[in-house]
Amino acid sequence: MPIIKNCKIVLIDDEEGIRKITSITLEDRGYIVQTAADGEAGLHLCQETRPHIVLTDVRMPKMDGLEVLANLKKKLPDIEVIVITAFGDIETAVKALRLDASDFITKPLNDDALHTALDRAQERYISRKQVQDHTLLLEKGWAHTTQDLIRTFNFQENLIESSMDGIMGCDPDGTIVTFNRSMAAMLDYPKEKVISKMALDQFLSAEDADKLQNALQAPHYGGENKLYLYETVLSHRSGKAIPVQVSASVLFEQGKKSGTVYYFRNLQEIKKLEQEMAVQARILHQDKMISLGKLAASIVHEINNPLAGVLNYIRLMIRILNRGPLEADRQLKFQRYLDLVEKEIDRCSKLLSSLLTFSRKPSSAFTQVDVNDLLDRCILLSQHKLELQRIKLETRIDAQIHPVNGDYNQLQQCVINLIFNAVDAMPDGGFVSLQAGHDMQKEIVTIAVRDSGSGIDEKDLPRIFEPFFTTKQEGYGVGLGLSTVYGIIKNHKGIINASSPPGEGAVFTIELPFVSNAG
Numbered sequence: 001m002p003i004i005k006n007c008k009i010v011l012i013d014d015e016e017g018i019r020k021i022t023s024i025t026l027e028d029r030g031y032i033v034q035t036a037a038d039g040e041a042g043l044h045l046c047q048e049t050r051p052h053i054v055l056t057d058v059r060m061p062k063m064d065g066l067e068v069l070a071n072l073k074k075k076l077p078d079i080e081v082i083v084i085t086a087f088g089d090i091e092t093a094v095k096a097l098r099l100d101a102s103d104f105i106t107k108p109l110n111d112d113a114l115h116t117a118l119d120r121a122q123e124r125y126i127s128r129k130q131v132q133d134h135t136l137l138l139e140k141g142w143a144h145t146t147q148d149l150i151r152t153f154n155f156q157e158n159l160i161e162s163s164m165d166g167i168m169g170c171d172p173d174g175t176i177v178t179f180n181r182s183m184a185a186m187l188d189y190p191k192e193k194v195i196s197k198m199a200l201d202q203f204l205s206a207e208d209a210d211k212l213q214n215a216l217q218a219p220h221y222g223g224e225n226k227l228y229l230y231e232t233v234l235s236h237r238s239g240k241a242i243p244v245q246v247s248a249s250v251l252f253e254q255g256k257k258s259g260t261v262y263y264f265r266n267l268q269e270i271k272k273l274e275q276e277m278a279v280q281a282r283i284l285h286q287d288k289m290i291s292l293g294k295l296a297a298s299i300v301h302e303i304n305n306p307l308a309g310v311l312n313y314i315r316l317m318i319r320i321l322n323r324g325p326l327e328a329d330r331q332l333k334f335q336r337y338l339d340l341v342e343k344e345i346d347r348c349s350k351l352l353s354s355l356l357t358f359s360r361k362p363s364s365a366f367t368q369v370d371v372n373d374l375l376d377r378c379i380l381l382s383q384h385k386l387e388l389q390r391i392k393l394e395t396r397i398d399a400q401i402h403p404v405n406g407d408y409n410q411l412q413q414c415v416i417n418l419i420f421n422a423v424d425a426m427p428d429g430g431f432v433s434l435q436a437g438h439d440m441q442k443e444i445v446t447i448a449v450r451d452s453g454s455g456i457d458e459k460d461l462p463r464i465f466e467p468f469f470t471t472k473q474e475g476y477g478v479g480l481g482l483s484t485v486y487g488i489i490k491n492h493k494g495i496i497n498a499s500s501p502p503g504e505g506a507v508f509t510i511e512l513p514f515v516s517n518a519g
């Protein structure tokens with residue numbers, strides 16, 4: 001019984017008798033046999049039928065058995081070839097084995113020898129097939145794994161490359177092995193000039209490099225072998241210092257340090273923004289100090305006058321009291337004097353408290369602002385200045401204006417700045433109108449300051465909100481008032497408009513949105 005199911009054999013022999021007898025023996029055993037009378041016909045048959053085993057005589061005219069074997073091994077290497085040699089022809093047998101024959105048998109053919117050789121050839125065939133299948137499977141698996149690896153690698157490469165933060169990987173010696181796009185852009189170094197050629201230390205001052213390594217080892221910044229939100233400075237190719245925030249991790253493989261990965265965030269923009277904000281805050285404060293100075297000057301008069309009055313009344317009352325007990329009609333007068341004193345002192349106290357509110361340190365916290373109360377205080381603070389310059393104040397302020405979310409102090413600064421500008425525009429007197437109300441549909445509060453002053457020149461109109469733009473004489477204006485107003489209103493998500501209709505003075509209109517979105 002053949003080991004291989006439907007085992008096909010091609011028998012090549014020039015002796016017809018041998019072909020016939022051997023075929024019968026083999027078919028009898030269950031093999032499928034086809035025969036050829038010479039080497040060439042045998043090869044042809046093999047190509048057509050792809051047998052498992054070829055039995056070939058060596059000695060044949062034209063193409064001998066060894067040539068058949070060599071040809072088969074070249075073209076159809078899967079086929080097992082058993083050569084049939086003449087008895088005692090060891091030399092040919094060795095040649096055949098060298099050419100990778102499975103076996104050789106000698107003539108005259110012995111049944112046992114033939115079947116043993118066929119069994120061995122089949123085993124060889126099967127195990128080679130198994131090895132082939134296995135190799136194929138391995139190759140397939142390997143190709144799959146390779147593809148997976150490539151995909152994972154590409155994904156990770158992409159991940160590193162697309163990071164907005166700079167990523168730098170160093171081997172245990174500190175040599176840079178990863179340097180992503182953001183890193184290259186941040187420091188203006190092309191990747192190929194850095195990878196395997198430079199170390200992180202070359203981007204840091206010696207002192208900063210030491211500090212960074214110490215911080216990495218110390219437990220304070222995210223733990224040992226870790227660094228979290230540490231700040232340092234890298235040097236750009238031009239030598240410029242780039243402030244950065246670093247997070248880093250020492251990597252370990254099987255307990256051994258395998259490198260360090262650093263994540264750098266460029267702080268340049270943030271630092272610039274911080275500086276700009278500091279400048280803005282300074283301007284806001286500067287403007288406020290100027291306004292405060294102007295207010296204080298006018299309020300000194302405002303308080304001085306009532307205080308002089310109060311003093312007079314008190315002196316008068318003391319004088320009367322010194323004369324002896326109070327008569328009934330005097331008592332009534334006293335009552336009136338005291339009422340006046342109380343009123344004047346109350347007014348002074350209100351003025352001072354408004355001034356205090358105004359000078360309060362700015363707090364960025366927004367609260368609900370009562371617009372009516374805010375405007376009352378603005379009027380109180382500027383009243384005297386208006387009176388001094390013979391300016392009439394007209395108010396058209398709706399009762400119970402919808403509150404806005406904002407900074408009371410800053411909004412007050414805006415209105416005062418607008419009123420003071422109006423005053424400055426009317427050295428010979430005039431009128432200021434303060435209007436306010438709300439629009440429930442548009443959900444805005446409107447505050448307008450209008451004056452009968454000189455108006456704003458058309459060419460100046462686009463520039464009045466610029467910081468330090470002033471048309472006033474030196475010592476009279478810095479040019480910060482309107483730019484501050486603009487900044488504050490913008491911060492409140494509102495808008496401010498200025499217009500100057502010919503011959504009508506100037507109009508400034510502030511619109512503030514209702515409620516919570518201002519914060």
Ligand SMILES: Nc1ncnc2c1ncn2[C@@H]1O[C@H](COP(=O)(O)OP(=O)(O)OP(=O)(O)O)[C@@H](O)[C@H]1O
Pocket residue numbers: 290417421422425451453454455456460464465469470471472476477478479480481482483505506
């Ligand atoms: N009501 C107004 N009428 C006419 N011109 C005005 C009026 N308000 C502002 N301006 C013009 O706008 C310019 C800029 O005003 P802004 O308040 O910013 O600065 P300033 O008043 O000149 O100086 P500061 O307010 O810093 O003391 C003024 O110099 C003036 O030319």
Ligand SMILES: [Mg+2]
Pocket residue numbers: 417420421477480481482
């Ligand atoms: Mg001004």
